[in-house]
Amino acid sequence: MSFYLHQQPVEGDSYVRCHQVVIDNRMGAAPSVTFHRERVLTGGAAMRQPLSPTPMPFDPTAEIPLIDPETGQPTGETITHADIYAAVYSAFIAAETPAPAEGDAV
Structure with a gap:
């Protein structure tokens, strides 16, 4: 059995949002965009969990x-x-x- 420090039950909703957009516009290269995402858990105090970024080539x-x-x-x-x-x-x-x-x- 694993020990979970400060474990608490969580109630509420969960959704994914983009919290930052990075545009890479280097000289001599095609531009690209990276969307940085997070999962938001609501219910009481909102909690945010970083997720892997999503790239989009131009x-x-x-x-x-x-x-x-x-x-x-x-x-x-x-x-x-x-x-x-x-x-x-x-x-x-x-x-x-x-x-x-x-x-x-x-």
């Missing part, structure tokens, strides 16, 4: 069905990896570009 023409994050249901729309890349690139440019000072011409 394929500009690959389509991803869009899922409504509130309902988990498909929206019927798709987006390509190239579209996501353009959106992330645009977000980087926006973050790196200072907003015009109030009163400056745009």
